[in-house]
Amino acid sequence: MGEAKFELDEVTLKRPGRNAAGDVTTTIILNRITTSFLKGKITAVLGPSGSGKSSLLRLLNRLEDPASGRITLDGQDLKSLNIFILRRRVGMVWQLPTLFPGTVLENISYGPRLRGISLSRARSQELILMVGLGPELLDRRADSLSIGQQQRVSMARTLANEPEVLLLDEPTSALDPTAAANILHLMVDLKIRLGLTIIFVTHLLDQARQVADEVIFMHHGEIVESAPARQFFTAPQDPRSRLFLSGQLEG
Amino acid sequence: MQYINIGHGDLVLALVLVGITLAVSLWQRLDLHGDLFIGTLRTFIQLTAVGYLLQVIFNLNRWYLVILALGIMLLVAAANAYRRQQERWPGLFFIMLLAIALGGIITLAIVIGIVLKVKPWYQPQYIIPIAGMILGNAMIGAALAVNRLTGEIKAHRGEIEAALSLGATAYLAVLPYLRSALRAAMLPTISTMMTVGIVQLPGMMSGQIIAGASPAAAVRYQVVVTYMVAAATALTTITATLLAYRYYFTPSHQLKPPEQNNKTKKQKGKPDLPRGVRGLLRRGIKGGGDAAGAKTVDSKSVKFN
Structure with missing residues (x-):
């Protein structure tokens, strides 16, 4: 076992909602989650839709806070860390590229600019090359790129903050197979070259099989099984894992 | 130049204008005559009330x-x-x-x-x-x-x-x-x-x-x-x-x-x-x-x- 980057202890997430009658209700999204994410590894968070995978991710850079429980990053309680520094250390990329209006360069330099740092031309070229795009795209308008290119720019924008952790929420779901494969290669590449800890939410078994070192399998807001990827795919312990692997488990 | 005052009688004459609106509504079956009636009344009552109120405020100063x-x-x-x-x-x-x-x-x-x-x-x-x-x-x-x-x-x-x-x-x-x-x-x-x-x-x-x-x-x-x-x-x-x-x-x-x-x-x-x-x-x-x-x-x- 490696060293833990994130540790979660009895983490419960609730959200307010409304039932059909319009009354305020509380929905339990994550129920007493205890787990850890290993440093320098790619952990795939698997599960059918509605299992709480994305919500789990949102807790790790404090886009949301749990109702109870404790989350630590390198042993420090998330709530004790400066939120802006935390979010810089823990970068996030979503299903759909969420680029800002403006050029690719303006997008990539957004994070550093928040800290008063202007990104050098060389560094921005380095970043764009890292995600597999050409430097000639830097001055293009972000919305003139293809979705696949935009997703890579989103990645470069996050990497410009020099994060230690990358949270990826179904990053390939809007992409064609080639673009998706490129993103997967990029993930492995970033893990090896930069030593990033990558937490990768997906419902696609093949993708997890290709890149994951570890697997966390979720269902109905709980962790059903967490194991090294090889073990999870060859000898799943829980009956629900086996159902999911054979494509028979629904949300 | 002199300022022409609108008396209460003149106001009644202005109802001719409401009549025109009413005629259009009826002719084209706009079904607006109910609202038009209330609107005409409200315009008169609200503005008159505000007018009196303002008059009081102006006078007391x-x-x-x-x-x-x-x-x-x-x-x-x-x-x-x-x-x-x-x-x-x-x-x-x-x-x-x-x-x-x-x-x-x-x-x-x-x-x-x-x-x-x-x-x-x-x-x-x-x-x-x-x-x-x-x-x-x-x-x-x-x-x-x-x-x-x-x-x-x-x-x-x-x-x-x-x-x-x-x-x-x-x-x-x-x-x-x-x-x-x-x-x-x-x-x-x-x-x-x-x-x-x-x-x-x-x-x-x-x-x-x-x-x-x-x-x-x-x-x-x-x-x-x-x-x-x-x-x-x-x-x-x-x-x-x-x-x-x-x-x-x-x-x-x-x-x-x-x-x-x-x-x-x-x-x-x-x-x-x-x-x-x-x-x-x-x-x-x-x-x-x-x-x-x-x-x-x-x-x-x-x-x-």
Whole structure:
């Protein structure tokens, strides 16, 4: 076992909602989650839709806070860390590229600019090359790129903050197979070259099989099984894992 | 030149105009005669009531009566701006009140104290109509700006959370949408400034000319009023949006989940205004109307009375 980057202890997430009658209700999204994410590894968070995978991710850079429980990053309680520094250390990329209006360069330099740092031309070229795009795209308008290119720019924008952790929420779901494969290669590449800890939410078994070192399998807001990827795919312990692997488990 | 007074008898003659409207409605089967009847009556009753009220304030000429009248006008303006929101939440009424009060008082003080140098400052002849124009426009600006801001935040959750995730504060993450809300609210005022007097003579200027003022003098008033309205709108909308956006974020710079904001359903038809204000509105000092009020404010409704 490696060293833990994130540790979660009895983490419960609730959200307010409304039932059909319009009354305020509380929905339990994550129920007493205890787990850890290993440093320098790619952990795939698997599960059918509605299992709480994305919500789990949102807790790790404090886009949301749990109702109870404790989350630590390198042993420090998330709530004790400066939120802006935390979010810089823990970068996030979503299903759909969420680029800002403006050029690719303006997008990539957004994070550093928040800290008063202007990104050098060389560094921005380095970043764009890292995600597999050409430097000639830097001055293009972000919305003139293809979705696949935009997703890579989103990645470069996050990497410009020099994060230690990358949270990826179904990053390939809007992409064609080639673009998706490129993103997967990029993930492995970033893990090896930069030593990033990558937490990768997906419902696609093949993708997890290709890149994951570890697997966390979720269902109905709980962790059903967490194991090294090889073990999870060859000898799943829980009956629900086996159902999911054979494509028979629904949300 | 002499000022032609409209007597009560002349007013009856003006019903000929209502007759024309009625004829069109009946002829084309618009089915508007019921509303037209009520509208005709309400116009007469409301304006007559306001007229008498103003007459009393003018005759007594007391500073506290003027303040009272301005206070009521302010409450009604805030309540109307609030009722025009697609999404209402506790505290929004007070944000509207504060924003309109701030924009209104500052602009009013400049016009009355510095530009017109009215002495004493509370002369109802000046302060009441000028405050009316300021508050009316501030109300429309605040309503437009906050509605737009709400819509923008809803439509751009992804971009806002992306900015937050990159280390932006809530303010910086929402800034592009604050700007577009402010622009949307300011634009009608600015475009009116571009065309004022060319298409239509502003209401106040027309009124002054009919009352016997020389067109040159009336125009100078209108220029002041136009600048004043722009300033009031700017101050009010910026205050309202800067206060309102905070509702959508937690102190830890997190965008609140959308479910928490869905309060419109429950409150439909029963706005949760403070009790006194609710009564004020029911008595219909300024209708605003549920049907008209529910929709977003039409930019054409900006008028310099």
